[in-house]
Amino acid sequence: MFLSVFEMFKIGIGPSSSHTMGPMVAAARFLDRLRTGPFTPRGLRASLHGSLAFTGAGHATDRATILGLAGFTPEGYDAEAAEAELARVRKDATVRPKGLGELRFDPERDLVFDYDRTLPGHANGMILMATDAQGDVIAQETFYSVGGGFVLTEAELQAGADKEEGAPVPYPFKTAAEMLAMCAESGKSIAQLKRANELTRRKPRDLDEGLDRIWEVMSDCIDRGLSASGELPGGLRVKRRAKHIHDALLAERGMNLSAPHTINDWMSCYAMAVNEENAAGGQVVTAPTNGAAGVIPATIRYWLTHVPGASRAKLPDFLLTAAAIGGLIKYNASISGAECGCQAEVGSASAMAAAGLAAVMGATPEQVENAAEIALEHHLGMTCDPVKGLVQVPCIERNGLGSIKAVSAASLSLRGDGSHFVPLDAAIETMRQTGQDMSEKYKETALGGLAVNVPNC
Structure with missing residues (x-):
């Protein structure tokens, strides 16, 4: 079993690795999937579940999700630029991630704190969706933020990706x-x-x-x-x-x-x-x-x-x-x-x-x-x-x-x-x-x- 020292010690932002860094990482992964996917998205949606819903506001999960969908990452986080982008997104109801153009995303409508449904894989669950011009979902992925900034898709979690051996070590x-x-x-x-x-x-x-x-x-x-x-x-x-x-x-x-x-x-x-x-x-x-x-x-x-x-x-x-x-x-x-x-x-x-x-x-x-x-x-x-x-x-x-x-x-x-x-x-x-x-x-x-x-x- 190999887990790198740089996986245990990640440079990131507060206040939470699972509730702030994790959702931002999940959003970045979803954007990467859309960039290589067969569909052209026109909008984005997100729903937060379990602990991400119950304590998400206090842990800045909403901010992290918005910024992640706008293209921000924990490693390259710029606080001043982030504040400016948050204000713009809330005003214009759009995000502009690199390579995907301008996408509809109104945090008041498209970011849902779902207190009623806990996802089965982990207490920290979120669903990210891409929509077409009519608002229909054309791509969807479930992510779990499993602690310490580690993020797994539902498929990865079910496949035991967190237990994978990786390349041999001595x-x-x-x-x-x-x-x-x-x-x-x-x-x-x-x-x-x-x-x-x-x-x-x-x-x-x-x-x-x-x-x-x-x-x-x-x-x-x-x-x-x-x-x-x-x-x-x-x-x-x-x-x-x-x-x-x-x-x-x-x-x-x-x-x-x-x-x-x-x-x-x-x-x-x-x-x-x-x-x-x-x-x-x-x-x-x-x-x-x-x-x-x-x-x-x-x-x-x-x-x-x-x-x-x-x-x-x-x-x-x-x-x-x-x-x-x-x-x-x-x-x-x-x-x-x-x-x-x-x-x-x-x-x-x-x-x-x-x-x-x-x-x-x-x-x-x-x-x-x-x-x-x-x-x-x-x-x-x-x-x-x-x-x-x-x-x-x-x-x-x-x-x-x-x-x-x-x-x-x-x-x-x-x-x-x-x-x-x-x-x-x-x-x-x-x-x-x-x-x-x-x-x-x-x-x-x-x-x-x-x-x-x-x-x-």
């Missing part, structure tokens, strides 16, 4: 047990296994430059979040807090204060900075999702800034190790909040961060696997219940706690010899089963939990 581990066995047999670390697999797809220089780019975007996102203030969009009137906390921590440095919990505040403000940027629609890296985008950057910033002996040269090992763990979780369970709750998002991110941190601090493969298991185990059962469907409450603070748990898990694993009672594979399977049993109210629909017990208007 270390095709599908479980943590297989991964550890390969480490033992080869004498390689988890990062070295992952690097060897990646090098079957790209040149060493491209891999290293890509990993540097991932951290550059993560780090820049932290810095933007630490310098911004004001309220976040969406109507909850949630105030940004990362800058205030960071400023206070900087001021305390010269005051000879020795509060033992201060390091937790540093980690929290780093993570909150990222997720405040995500909530504002800024550029983030899926890690493995937007809703959990702050955990891994915060853990890396903590390591580089606060841990003696930390070296930027080891950063690729952190990201490669984290991606290996994230790939196992996605392959064997899920990274989608709409499918398995927040245990699949912040829980997965915390496990990935714990593994990466343990690796760069000298852990054996067994200790790395132990770190990931500890972090994931102690997120099991966590629900996804965003207030007003926004990726703000409880998501922003939750990332801070996810990074703290990651550091604690890595530290605990390094105190042991790697032997432990619960295998990572068992924790991943438990997460999958728990998500399967979890009520839909607690899986990114904003129909239960904090979403209904906190006044949000």
Whole structure:
């Protein structure tokens, strides 16, 4: 099984990888199909289902769908151009994707939030349609946004495309047990296994430059979040807090204060900075999702800034190790909040961060696997219940706690010899089963939990 580090860590936009990036990617794929199809479309329509309908407005799914059908992509997103195009589309009721001319698309009429029908393949479903001059549908495709910006058509999902092996790799581990066995047999670390697999797809220089780019975007996102203030969009009137906390921590440095919990505040403000940027629609890296985008950057910033002996040269090992763990979780369970709750998002991110941190601090493969298991185990059962469907409450603070748990898990694993009672594979399977049993109210629909017990208007 091969899932690239650049699939786990995608550069995109907030506030949601599944609800914002996914629909934009789906729209781009549909446009590509129309460009090579036998029919000449004159109009477009879209319907959103399941979680995409229930929390779509709060996650900017409508904006993402409109912009995707207008030709925008997450990779080339230009915020200023996007705002101008949104205003034009709403005024003229047309989109102008490259190669397809001007197509009728009135968001008020042609973009439907269907709250009554959940599509069978996944909680995040959408149907895109092309119409002729008379308004009759001439092409239609069902897409599922399965978490982390990954998108599958209905046919791909039914064919098991998310489980495809792909071209052979030297270390095709599908479980943590297989991964550890390969480490033992080869004498390689988890990062070295992952690097060897990646090098079957790209040149060493491209891999290293890509990993540097991932951290550059993560780090820049932290810095933007630490310098911004004001309220976040969406109507909850949630105030940004990362800058205030960071400023206070900087001021305390010269005051000879020795509060033992201060390091937790540093980690929290780093993570909150990222997720405040995500909530504002800024550029983030899926890690493995937007809703959990702050955990891994915060853990890396903590390591580089606060841990003696930390070296930027080891950063690729952190990201490669984290991606290996994230790939196992996605392959064997899920990274989608709409499918398995927040245990699949912040829980997965915390496990990935714990593994990466343990690796760069000298852990054996067994200790790395132990770190990931500890972090994931102690997120099991966590629900996804965003207030007003926004990726703000409880998501922003939750990332801070996810990074703290990651550091604690890595530290605990390094105190042991790697032997432990619960295998990572068992924790991943438990997460999958728990998500399967979890009520839909607690899986990114904003129909239960904090979403209904906190006044949000």
